[in-house]
């Protein structure tokens with residue numbers, strides 16, 4: 001049976017991207033990663049995609065308006081029959097073109113217990129605020145910054161002798177397990193809904 005095709009959007013090092021594709025390749029997920037979309041030419045995540053032979057769509061937002069690159073992305077994803085978009089460290093706001101084309105099918109992972117610490121450097125924000133607990137949130141993407149409906153959360157303790165780097169690592173270890181699990185659940189649920197419709 002053909003698996004559901006998904007796109008991963010990422011801007012950086014790609015550790016979440018790698019965790020997802022490793023599970024997809026080992027057949028532990030109900031989806032295939034059809035493409036990586038990246039807004040940072042030269043990002044490490046592109047090398048990872050190349051290693052795993054995953055097609056890439058890379059653009060530089062400095063050279064092209066948002067509406068135009070989003071239209072190109074949508075066209076490419078629809079041609080590939082991509083059904084879901086999962087943001088994994090994609091540090092760019094999703095615009096109306098993508099939101100309308102993939103309604104309730106765009107999901108993000110964020111390294112805090114939203115609504116606490118939205119936006120950039122959520123790990124640094126939690127660290128500086130000296131809170132004892134932070135965590136990971138997976139949520140649907142809407143037009144705001146990390147404001148969409150929450151799908152899953154897992155807390156992560158901050159210890160007194162943590163550095164920001166140690167905390168970041170602990171959070172990412174949680175992300176690498178939680179995100180593939182939730183991706184799988186979402187896809188399986190949507191398949192069940194389609195069958196019973």
Ligand code: GAR
Nearest residue numbers: 012013014015016017089109110111
């Ligand atoms: C992840 O920790 C992800 O939660 C975060 O960026 C990191 C990317 O790491 N995303 C955000 O902050 C989104 N607001 P990775 O490139 O190694 O997967």
